[in-house]
Amino acid sequence: xxxxxxxxxxxxxxxxxxxxxxxxxxxxxxxxxxxxxxxxxxxxxxxxxxxxxxxxxxxxxxxxxxxxxxxxxxxxxxxxxxxxxxxxxxxxxxxxxxxxxxxxxxxxxxxxxxxxx
Numbered sequence: 001x002x003x004x005x006x007x008x009x010x011x012x013x014x015x016x017x018x019x020x021x022x023x024x025x026x027x028x029x030x031x032x033x034x035x036x037x038x039x040x041x042x043x044x045x046x047x048x049x050x051x052x053x054x055x056x057x058x059x060x061x062x063x064x065x066x067x068x069x070x071x072x073x074x075x076x077x078x079x080x081x082x083x084x085x086x087x088x089x090x091x092x093x094x095x096x097x098x099x100x101x102x103x104x105x106x107x108x109x110x111x112x113x114x115x116x117x
Contacts, residue, residue, distance in 0.1 A: 010065040010066075010067045010072065011065075011074065011079045011082050011083040011084070011085070012039055012067070012072070012074075012082055012083075012084075012085045012086070012087060013067065013085075013086045013087070014067055014068050014070065014086070014087050014088075015086065015087070015088040015089065017088060017089040017090070017091070018087045018088050018089040018098065019067075019068045019069065019070060020089070021089040021091075021098075022037060022070050022089075023069070023070065025055075026055060026070075029055065031055055034057055034058070035055045035056065035057055035071075036055070036056070036057075036058065036064065036070075036071035036072055036073045037053070037054070037055055037056075037070055037071065037072050037073070038052055038053070038054055038055065038056040038072075038073050038074070039051075039052065039053055039072055039073070039074050039078075039082065039087070040052040040074055040075055040078040040082070041078050041081050041082065049081065051100050053087070053098055056073060057073075058073050059073070059075070061075050061076055061077070062074065062075055062076070063075075063076055063079070080104075081102075081104055082102065082104070083104065084102075084103045084104065085100060085101060085102040085103070085104070086100075086101040087099070087100055087101075088100075088101065
């Protein structure tokens with residue numbers, strides 16, 4: 001008897017640098033296993049919408065993904081804005097932090113954390 005397991009393709013991807021930094025941050029915060037990385041959007045910012053990136057517990061309406069060993073929670077409605085997005089972590093002289101490469105954004109602001117569709 002075989003058991004079929006439905007798996008959905010995650011709408012976002014992480015670079016190797018982002019995965020390394022996310023795992024380091026989760027370990028430093030000593031979070032329990034029911035916490036995952038919340039990826040989403042919220043209204044606001046200079047371009048209309050801001051990215052949400054932080055550790056959180058699963059909420060009603062969330063979809064759960066495992067991306068490169070990182071548990072990710074994303075509200076179902078946010079996938080529309082984020083599908084195909086790549087999250088990277090920069091650790092250089094000119095910039096340090098997470099960056100978002102979103103093919104759905106029609107414009108972005110200078111800070112890189114706000115966009116419009």
